[in-house]
Amino acid sequence: MTTVVLSLGANLGDRRAALASAAEALGPGQLSEVYETPPWGDDDQPTYLNLAMIATDADRSVEDWLALAEDIQAKAGRVRDPKRRYGPRVLDVDIIMAWDADGEPIHCDSPTLTLPHPRAHLRAFVLVPWLSLQPDAALPGRGRLRDLLRDPGLAADARALRRVGKLSS
DSSP states (O other): OEEEEEEEEEOSSSHHHHHHHHHHHHOSOEEOOOEEEOOSSOOSSOOEEEEEEEEEETTOOHHHHHHHHHHHHHHTTOOOOTTOTTOOOSOEEEEEEEEOTTSOBOOEEOSSOEESOTTGGGOHHHHHHHHHHOTTOEETTTEEHHHHTTSHHHHHHHHTOEEOOOTTO
């Protein structure tokens, strides 16, 4: 059994519909509110809608979660542009953190998956929605999300996020 924190984002096409479709395909879970966020890493693109999801599946490994996320992105029409790592996308589904059945953090460093996500601690658009679902959450090796968001750069990024309601709205 694994429990995962997923970060979902979209900034092309019908962003809300893309997030709703992805959340449904990922299965039951807790969803944060949706946040409109400035693009990260490549400012020459539209704003994103982002949310966090926490899901548990008794039969799914982190590799299974990754395969599912990649399949959902492909079905949404996601095409990766190697020249624009942080470019626009119709859908992005990232695994941020995972725990095993005993509640122990899962660490992974393979060519296809690194857990915890290696850049999560730098991204307010990941931390703020996740924190809304787990107020005492911590990122192994980095600390509590609440403390990470006190960094002046992250705090400024967090202030730029705008809540736009629940996904079903």
